[in-house]
Amino acid sequence: MKQFLEGSWAFADAAKLCRPGVISAYPITPQTHIVEHLAQFVANGELNAQTINVESEHSAASVVLGSQACGVRSFTCTSSQGLMLMAEVVFNIAGMRMPILMICANRALSAPINIWNDQQDSVSLRDSGWIQMYAENNQEAVDLVIAGYKIGEKPRVMLPVMVCVDGFILTHGMEVVDMPTQEEVDQFLPPYNPPYKLDVEKPLSLGLLGGPDVYIETRYAIQKTMEDVLTILPEVGDEFKKKFGRESVRLIEEYRLDDAEVALVAMGSVCGTIKDVIDELRQKGQKVGLLKIVTYRPFPEAAVNKALAKVPYVGVVDKNISLGATGALYTEIKAACSHDKKISGFVMGLGGRDITKNSIESVFSQSKEKVNSCTFVDLHNDLLWEEFRV
Amino acid sequence: MSERGHFEEHCFVSGHTACAGCGQSMAARLVADVAGKNTIVTNATGCLEVFSTLAPQTAWGTPWIHSLFENAAAVASGVEAALIHLGKLDSIRVISQGGDGGTADIGLQALSGMLERGHDILYVCYDNEAYMNTGIQRSGLTPFDAHTTTSPRGTHSSGNPKQKKPLVEICAAHHIPYAATASVGNPRDVQTKVKKALDIRGPKFIQIHVPCPLGWGSEPVDTIKIAKLAVATGLFPLVEYEYGRLLRVTKLPSPKPVEEYLKLQGRFKHLLKNAAELKKVQEVAQKNIEYYGLNSKA
Ligand SMILES: Cc1ncc(C[n+]2csc(CCOP(=O)(O)OP(=O)(O)O)c2C)c(N)n1
Ligand SMILES: [Mg+2]
Numbered sequence: 001m002k003q004f005l006e007g008s009w010a011f012a013d014a015a016k017l018c019r020p021g022v023i024s025a026y027p028i029t030p031q032t033h034i035v036e037h038l039a040q041f042v043a044n045g046e047l048n049a050q051t052i053n054v055e056s057e058h059s060a061a062s063v064v065l066g067s068q069a070c071g072v073r074s075f076t077c078t079s080s081q082g083l084m085l086m087a088e089v090v091f092n093i094a095g096m097r098m099p100i101l102m103i104c105a106n107r108a109l110s111a112p113i114n115i116w117n118d119q120q121d122s123v124s125l126r127d128s129g130w131i132q133m134y135a136e137n138n139q140e141a142v143d144l145v146i147a148g149y150k151i152g153e154k155p156r157v158m159l160p161v162m163v164c165v166d167g168f169i170l171t172h173g174m175e176v177v178d179m180p181t182q183e184e185v186d187q188f189l190p191p192y193n194p195p196y197k198l199d200v201e202k203p204l205s206l207g208l209l210g211g212p213d214v215y216i217e218t219r220y221a222i223q224k225t226m227e228d229v230l231t232i233l234p235e236v237g238d239e240f241k242k243k244f245g246r247e248s249v250r251l252i253e254e255y256r257l258d259d260a261e262v263a264l265v266a267m268g269s270v271c272g273t274i275k276d277v278i279d280e281l282r283q284k285g286q287k288v289g290l291l292k293i294v295t296y297r298p299f300p301e302a303a304v305n306k307a308l309a310k311v312p313y314v315g316v317v318d319k320n321i322s323l324g325a326t327g328a329l330y331t332e333i334k335a336a337c338s339h340d341k342k343i344s345g346f347v348m349g350l351g352g353r354d355i356t357k358n359s360i361e362s363v364f365s366q367s368k369e370k371v372n373s374c375t376f377v378d379l380h381n382d383l384l385w386e387e388f389r390v
Numbered sequence: 391m392s393e394r395g396h397f398e399e400h401c402f403v404s405g406h407t408a409c410a411g412c413g414q415s416m417a418a419r420l421v422a423d424v425a426g427k428n429t430i431v432t433n434a435t436g437c438l439e440v441f442s443t444l445a446p447q448t449a450w451g452t453p454w455i456h457s458l459f460e461n462a463a464a465v466a467s468g469v470e471a472a473l474i475h476l477g478k479l480d481s482i483r484v485i486s487q488g489g490d491g492g493t494a495d496i497g498l499q500a501l502s503g504m505l506e507r508g509h510d511i512l513y514v515c516y517d518n519e520a521y522m523n524t525g526i527q528r529s530g531l532t533p534f535d536a537h538t539t540t541s542p543r544g545t546h547s548s549g550n551p552k553q554k555k556p557l558v559e560i561c562a563a564h565h566i567p568y569a570a571t572a573s574v575g576n577p578r579d580v581q582t583k584v585k586k587a588l589d590i591r592g593p594k595f596i597q598i599h600v601p602c603p604l605g606w607g608s609e610p611v612d613t614i615k616i617a618k619l620a621v622a623t624g625l626f627p628l629v630e631y632e633y634g635r636l637l638r639v640t641k642l643p644s645p646k647p648v649e650e651y652l653k654l655q656g657r658f659k660h661l662l663k664n665a666a667e668l669k670k671v672q673e674v675a676q677k678n679i680e681y682y683g684l685n686s687k688a
Contacts, residue, residue, distance in 0.1 A: 021472065021475035021476075022468060022471045022472055022475060024468065024471075048475075049475070050471040050472075050474055050475050052467055052468070052471050052507065053507070054464065054467070054503055054507075055499055055500070055502065055503035055506075056499060056500075056503070058460070058461060058464070058500070059461065059463075059464035059467070059499075059500050059503055062457060062458070062461035062464030062465045062467075062468065062500065063464050063465070063467050063468035063471065064468055065457055065461075065465055065468060066432065066455070066457075066464070066465035066466060066467065066468025066469040066470075066471075066472065067468035067469065067471050067472035067475070068468075068472075069455050069465075069468070069469065069472075070430070070468075070469055070472035070473065070476070071472070071476075072471075072472040072475050072476065074468070074472075088458055089457070089458065089461065092457050092458055096457070198430050198453035198454075198455055198469065199453055200427060200428050200429070200430065200452065200453055200482055203427075203450070203451055203452050203453045203454070204453060204454075205443050205448035205450050205453075205454045205455075205456075206453075206454070206455040206456070207433075207443075207455050207456035207457055208443040208444070208445040208446070208448065208456070209439070209440050209443055209444050209445060210445045211444065211445070214445050214446070
């Protein structure tokens with residue numbers, strides 16, 4: 001049913017529809033509304049779950065690890081500093097093959113402390129063994145949560161899933177969302193029934209010491225599983241489309257790329273702005289397009305390569321920066337494409353700096369002018385040392 | 391002996407790689423056997439985890455999970471929440487366990503959260519008085535004047551300058567139903583306390599003193615003797631708290647001099663010829679005796 005909802009409400013609703021038995025999280029802006037809504041659902045008797053109000057994000061992630069290990073579907077969500085505090089457990093959860101689902105409300109990292117949006121938090125944990133998907137809008141986020149559980153919990157997969165939603169822009173934005181019914185979600189998402197769990201009838205030891213004779217195989221197994229996810233995820237996407245009529249669950253989305261001369265590559269809510277700019281520039285006769293990365297991990301290298309095969313100029317928009325190198329997505333797009341392609345990297349929107357249509361237009365034109373691996377967009381020169389000014 | 395047969399008798403079996411005379415392995419077996427099969431165990435990183443579960447082997451006959459160093463209490467909270475959700479908490483017990491470092495230092499926050507939230511979990515701290523797994527570094531539970539690799543004796547040092555953190559008081563201060571200390575030197579007492587704890591619903595805490603021959607510089611054969619002496623000198627008092635109140639202590643009508651305990655351990659050997667330092671250690675014991683009323687007539 002179509003509803004006009006705040007993003008966080010919609011995400012909490014989506015999580016509720018998946019019937020998690022244990023929820024644990026710790027408040028941090030801009031994630032807070034999600035946990036508050038879930039707590040209210042439980043308080044109202046609308047959701048049969050244990051909500052554990054922990055003393056830190058490290059413990060939130062540990063609680064859901066413990067509950068998921070008992071075979072109970074679990075949910076957590078966090079942002080920024082919270083994700084950093086969880087980081088140790090985030091890696092651990094993937095290594096233990098626990099298909100927990102987390103929503104990360106993307107926010108900048110301190111210092112300086114900043115509650116506004118960029119994607120530095122989740123991008124910094126891209127190597128942790130979690131499937132990572134980025135939502136462009138609230139509908140997509142809802143769909144990715146529901147499909148995320150299904151993908152992660154496949155016995156062939158058994159990997160955790162992080163659904164990344166831009167803080168404030170999505171979490172606090174009001175949009176119309178087509179919310180599936182409980183019946184539909186129950187038909188789509190079967191109860192969680194893991195191949196291994198903590199069970200007194202069949203005692204197992206989980207989380208053993210893995211020395212040099214076994215460790216690398218555990219990493220290889222995750223790596224190969226990630227490769228499988230590149231096929232499994234679009235299959236679940238097809239099922240999702242059949243059931244709900246939407247194409248949200250996919251590796252990439254191509255927007256007016258067919259004949260594009262310049263294409264931007266981006267993740268998350270900025271793709272909406274980029275699409276608007278594309279429509280306007282197209283009216284003026286410019287051949288521009290967008291490659292939206294929905295699934296960042298596993299990285300859909302082949303799909304990216306194919307989508308950009310005929311595009312001569314590419315600009316990569318990064319809402320993160322690997323300080324001392326370039327934006328993270330830039331490196332990966334560059335590695336996925338042929339050497340003769342002109343690929344530029346743009347770092348923008350850090351710490352909530354607005355990404356305006358004008359900035360996007362300028363990025364389109366800069367991508368065609370000269371190749372630069374790491375251009376910061378829309379800097380305030382008056383805040384910079386003289387020799388740093390642009 | 392069939393592998394299964396082995397697990398039929400005990401929930402924590404031999405064949406693991408603990409050092410000879412390891413007090414922690416003995417205490418872990420005492421705890422596991424009292425708890426029995428219908429128990430789920432969460433374990434912090436540390437010696438116990440390392441020597442009992444070197445993949446692909448395990449010494450555990452109950453479901454057992456290790457995640458990280460400081461989160462055993464939080465993982466246990468999740469296990470307990472899952473058991474409530476599944477409607478199984480009536481028949482299954484949850485035990486969370488870790489070393490002194492994993493409990494009193496890096497894991498204290500998660501433990502406090504677990505106690506405060508009131509989970510139905512027994513937390514067991516195996517106190518061997520240092521970070522043994524990483525090679526005998528000082529922890530918040532290392533005793534006064536003990537030599538460790540990060541509180542070494544030297545011309546300007548007589549070992550660890552601080553006294554043990556009052557861990558059982560910290561736990562009791564959460565006003566949980568039960569908080570106690572025990573010693574592997576008195577196995578029956580350990581088992582009585584574990585059984586008592588497991589019969590209570592809500593958060594429980596037991597700190598078990600477990601000598602470590604390698605870390606303490608003692609003979610493996612002396613583990614039990616040393617554990618008993620720690621109690622007999624007043625250096626490791628055996629106490630029980632209920633809802634924040636001290637209710638019972640193991641009395642010491644005639645406490646032994648601390649030298650008897652210290653002289654069996656290399657970590658204290660620098661004290662034996664140092665009357666001034668010896669006196670300070672004796673004062674630590676004396677303070678314990680007075681604080682807990684160990685020598686008063688009941
Ligand atoms: C976050 C983190 N910091 C440090 C370590 C290294 N480490 C592993 S075990 C250990 C010491 C364990 O000491 P304790 O808890 O007293 O247990 P013991 O080995 O003495 O039984 C340390 C420091 C770690 N695994 N994780
Ligand atoms: Mg220790």
